[in-house]
Amino acid sequence: xxxxxxxxxxxxxxxxxxxxxxxxxxxxxxxxxxxxxxxxxxxxxxxxxxxxxxxxxxxxxxxxxxxxxxxxxxxxxxxxxxxxxxxxxxxxxxxxxxxxxxxxxxxxxxxxxxxxxxxxx
Amino acid sequence: xxxxxxxxxxxxxxxxxxxxxxxxxxxxxxxxxxxxxxxxxxxxxxxxxxxxxxxxxxxxxxxxxxxxxxxxxxxxxxxxxxxxxxxxxxxxxxxxxxxxxxxxxxxxxxxxxxxxxxxxxxxxxxxxxxxxxxxxxxxxxxxxxxxxxxxxxxxxxxxxxxxxxxxxxxxxxxxxxxxxxxxxxxxxxxxxxxxxxxxxxxxxxxxxxxxxxxxxxxxxxxxxxxxxxxxxxxxxxxxxxxxxxxxxxxxxxxxxxxxxxxxxxxxxxxxxxxxxxxxxxxxxxxxxxxxxxxxxxxxxxxxxxxxxxxxxxxxxxxxxxxxxxxxxxxxxxxxxxxxxxxxxxxxxxxxxxxxxxxxxxxxxxxxxxxxxxxxxxxxxxxxxxxxxxxxxxxxxxxxxxxxxxxxxxxxxxxxxxxxxxxxxxxxxxxxxxxxxxxxxxxxxxxxxxxxxxxxxxxxxxxxxxxxxxxxxxxxxxxxxxxxxxxxxxx
Numbered sequence: 001x002x003x004x005x006x007x008x009x010x011x012x013x014x015x016x017x018x019x020x021x022x023x024x025x026x027x028x029x030x031x032x033x034x035x036x037x038x039x040x041x042x043x044x045x046x047x048x049x050x051x052x053x054x055x056x057x058x059x060x061x062x063x064x065x066x067x068x069x070x071x072x073x074x075x076x077x078x079x080x081x082x083x084x085x086x087x088x089x090x091x092x093x094x095x096x097x098x099x100x101x102x103x104x105x106x107x108x109x110x111x112x113x114x115x116x117x118x119x120x121x
Numbered sequence: 122x123x124x125x126x127x128x129x130x131x132x133x134x135x136x137x138x139x140x141x142x143x144x145x146x147x148x149x150x151x152x153x154x155x156x157x158x159x160x161x162x163x164x165x166x167x168x169x170x171x172x173x174x175x176x177x178x179x180x181x182x183x184x185x186x187x188x189x190x191x192x193x194x195x196x197x198x199x200x201x202x203x204x205x206x207x208x209x210x211x212x213x214x215x216x217x218x219x220x221x222x223x224x225x226x227x228x229x230x231x232x233x234x235x236x237x238x239x240x241x242x243x244x245x246x247x248x249x250x251x252x253x254x255x256x257x258x259x260x261x262x263x264x265x266x267x268x269x270x271x272x273x274x275x276x277x278x279x280x281x282x283x284x285x286x287x288x289x290x291x292x293x294x295x296x297x298x299x300x301x302x303x304x305x306x307x308x309x310x311x312x313x314x315x316x317x318x319x320x321x322x323x324x325x326x327x328x329x330x331x332x333x334x335x336x337x338x339x340x341x342x343x344x345x346x347x348x349x350x351x352x353x354x355x356x357x358x359x360x361x362x363x364x365x366x367x368x369x370x371x372x373x374x375x376x377x378x379x380x381x382x383x384x385x386x387x388x389x390x391x392x393x394x395x396x397x398x399x400x401x402x403x404x405x406x407x408x409x410x411x412x413x414x415x416x417x418x419x420x421x422x423x424x425x426x427x428x429x430x431x432x433x434x435x436x437x438x439x440x441x442x443x444x445x446x447x448x449x450x451x452x453x454x455x456x457x458x459x460x461x462x463x464x465x466x467x468x469x470x471x472x473x474x475x476x477x478x479x480x481x482x483x484x485x486x487x488x489x490x491x492x493x494x495x496x497x498x499x500x501x502x503x504x505x506x507x508x509x510x511x512x513x514x515x516x517x518x519x520x521x522x523x524x525x526x527x528x529x530x531x532x533x534x535x536x537x538x539x540x541x542x543x544x545x546x547x548x549x550x551x552x553x554x555x556x557x558x559x560x561x562x563x564x565x566x567x568x569x570x571x572x573x574x575x576x577x578x579x580x581x582x583x584x585x586x587x588x589x590x591x592x593x594x595x596x597x598x599x600x601x602x603x604x605x606x607x608x609x610x611x
Contacts, residue, residue: 110148
């Protein structure tokens with residue numbers, strides 16, 4: 001067999017399985033369904049995994065929450081870099097301090113920007 | 122244990138530092154200053170940063186006798202990158218001038234300068250890319266900046282529409298390019314362009330060639346070569362005119378220089394394949410661009426189709442695959458960038474005067490009302506056709522000689538035929554400019570305040586476009602040195 005095809009075979013089988021599971025679920029729900037033939041109120045509701053759908057939630061989520069979540073992610077990931085440097089600071093010395101001072105300054109600039117722009121209000 | 126601090130090529134990185142410093146300063150000034158001071162500071166910072174980057178790139182172009190690698194060889198510091206950076210930075214400078222009085226930018230003008238600097242910095246990185254990672258990084262950096270720049274006038278729905286369209290199509294193009302890069306890496310096991318070239322196709326040529334094709338598609342999206350041009354008319358029309366001018370000049374220049382470097386270095390073994398592919402793309406772009414432009418009424422759309430057709434002309438010297446082609450591409454790019462920014466500058470000026478989108482009819486009488494703008498636009502249109510006295514005349518001549526040297530007379534003939542087609546719509550604009558104005562069409566409320574910045578941009582573009590015609594000898598010398606390090610397959 002061709003080496004590339006050979007190495008892609010597991011992926012292919014995996015894809016087939018991934019396709020087969022949801023397909024069989026949909027097909028079996030039609031085959032095995034024991035729904036009453038007449039239209040009841042419960043039948044007309046969308047299926048929500050057995051949980052009856054209530055009224056729609058009243059309060060809206062402000063889009064600002066997403067903004068804050070994204071900003072949090074950005075700064076959080078960048079701060080992760082502080083940990084390795086903290087463990088190594090004795091070995092690298094002042095170069096690390098200078099480098100990190102600069103890195104933190106670069107973090108402060110966007111923080112100041114988003115703050116002044118009112119993204120954190 | 123101690124860690125060796127890496128040697129840093131401060132001089133080689135100086136254009137990036139100038140631009141990055143400018144971004145920080147522009148962002149901070151846009152939140153700390155208010156009113157007119159903010160606009161003035163934004164422009165001053167952008168101009169200073171761009172002039173600094175320009176000076177650094179010119180200095181590097183003078184001293185870089187031979188190329189060298191930077192940051193673990195992921196960036197190239199050589200004359201090709203330097204010259205491309207000069208072109209991109211100059212386009213940025215002209216675009217910054219156009220932003221000074223952009224009426225819709227309003228509150229966000231400070232951010233617009235920061236984004237413009239960011240796009241220029243991304244392109245500067247992109248043209249110096251020496252491996253697949255930096256290639257993608259640079260591409261995304263300037264693309265994302267441009268997506269936001271397109272939406273910098275959110276009061277106009279068309280601007281938002283253009284941004285969203287550009288984002289989706291551009292994101293698709295980037296994804297294809299990234300996938301191609303992954304396939305090339307998978308086939309060759311290398312990331313550096315030169316090492317990919319040395320490694321050759323390895324055991325699986327199909328994988329490498331598929332990767333090459335996808336990388337070409339990704340770059341063709343950025344160059345807006347047909348059939349990957351469909352975003353161009355809508356985005357060029359909808360985006361704020363300064364941004365359009367910048368995109369038309371700089372994105373194309375950057376993507377083509379990268380294509381030249383990366384194809385000659387990473388795929389010398391597949392040269393027969395990629396040269397003919399580029400030739401086909403060139404023919405498609407010429408056909409779509411020129412025939413599409415014939416039926417446009419909106420001037421920005423017309424210039425967008427013209428830009429698609431010039432993508433075809435610019436691909437021809439790359440497709441020739443010889444040293445003459447490399448020189449022709451670089452030479453062509455310089456007057457082309459000036460013509461693009463210049464013509465969009467005239468459109469921007471007219472747009473502000475009329476207070477609405479400029480159609481060909483909207484140009485009626487420009488030559489009598491504003492003689493300098495009219496004469497400049499006429500020169501730009503004649504220049505796009507490839508007539509003297511602009512450098513594009515010699516650029517086209519140069520591109521055709523590269524094709525002749527390759528023995529592709531058929532492509533020359535196609536190029537010449539479509540040049541003849543293009544005469545129709547470019548002269549249509551000139552005719553409108555010198556038509557007698559209908560008095561009823563005069564704008565209500567009198568003429569707007571004098572916009573010195575835009576006049577400076579128009580005159581500067583004119584000087585560059587015409588200067589490349591008269592100063593051809595030193596320029597040829599510059600571009601010959603710029604491509605001297607590349608090894609061409611034909």
